Amino acid sequence: EAQVTQNPRYLITVTGKKLTVTCSQNMNHEYMSWYRQDPGLGLRQIYYSMNVEVTDKGDVPEGYKVSRKEKRNFPLILESPSPNQTSLYFCASSLLDGPQETQYFGPGTRLLVL
Amino acid sequence: GQNIDQPTEMTATEGAIVQINCTYQTSGFNGLFWYQQHAGEAPTFLSYNVLDGLEEKGRFSSFLSRSKGYSYLLLKELQMKDSASYLCAVRDRGGSYIPTFGRGTSLIVHP
Numbered sequence: 001e002a003q004v005t006q007n008p009r010y011l012i013t014v015t016g017k018k019l020t021v022t023c024s025q026n027m028n029h030e031y032m033s034w035y036r037q038d039p040g041l042g043l044r045q046i047y048y049s050m051n052v053e054v055t056d057k058g059d060v061p062e063g064y065k066v067s068r069k070e071k072r073n074f075p076l077i078l079e080s081p082s083p084n085q086t087s088l089y090f091c092a093s094s095l096l097d098g099p100q101e102t103q104y105f106g107p108g109t110r111l112l113v114l
Numbered sequence: 115g116q117n118i119d120q121p122t123e124m125t126a127t128e129g130a131i132v133q134i135n136c137t138y139q140t141s142g143f144n145g146l147f148w149y150q151q152h153a154g155e156a157p158t159f160l161s162y163n164v165l166d167g168l169e170e171k172g173r174f175s176s177f178l179s180r181s182k183g184y185s186y187l188l189l190k191e192l193q194m195k196d197s198a199s200y201l202c203a204v205r206d207r208g209g210s211y212i213p214t215f216g217r218g219t220s221l222i223v224h225p
Contacts, residue, residue: 043215106156
C-alpha cells in the first residue's frame with residue numbers, strides 16, 4: 001500500500017530536549033516536505049527536499065533541521081524544542097510528473113513542548 | 115508574497131451542490147491545489163490545476179482562471195461525509211516548490 005508514515009504520532013517533551021520526528025514514504029517520490037498546522041494560521045511549510053541531499057527552507061524553518069540521506073526518509077529534527085513549536089506536524093511526499101502532481105500527507109504528529 | 119482568500123465557513127444540504135471559491139494574489143504562479151481535511155486527520159489531495167479550465171473527478175471538480183487569480187472547488191451530490199475543511203494552496207515562481215495555503219473553508223453538510 002502506497003503511504004507516508006510518521007513517528008511518533010504523539011509526543012510530549014520538555015523545552016530543550018532534542019527530538020526527531022521520522023517520515024518515510026514507499027512510493028519512490030522525489031519531493032518531500034514538512035508542514036506545521038496551527039489554529040488560525042493554517043498549514044505552513046517548514047522545509048522541503050527535491051531529492052537526496054537536496055533540501056531547502058520553507059516559510060517557517062527557524063528551530064528546525066532536516067536531512068535527506070536516502071530517498072524514502074526525511075526526518076525533522078528539533079535540536080532544542082521550545083513551547084512555540086507545540087503544533088501538529090505533517091510530512092508529505094509527491095511525484096513530480098510534468099504538469100500533474102499528486103501529493104500525499106502522512107497521518108500527522110501532535111507535539112506538545114512544555 | 116502571496117495572499118490567498120477563501121470563505122471561512124459554508125453550509126449546504128445533503129444532495130445539493132456547493133462551490134468553494136479561492137482567490138489569490140501571487141508574484142508568479144506554478145499551480146493550485148485543493149485538499150480535503152477532516153478534523154484531526156491529514157489533508158487528502160483532491161486536485162492540482164496549472165492550466166486554465168475545469169477538471170472533473172467524479173463528484174468533485176476544480177476550476178482555474180489564472181488571469182483572474184481565481185479557482186473554485188465544486189462538490190456535487192453532497193454527502194454527510196463531505197463535511198470537512200477544504201484547503202486551497204498556491205505555488206508560485208517557476209522552480210520553487212513552496213506552496214502557500216489558505217486558512218481553509220469549513221464545510222458543514224446537514225440533512
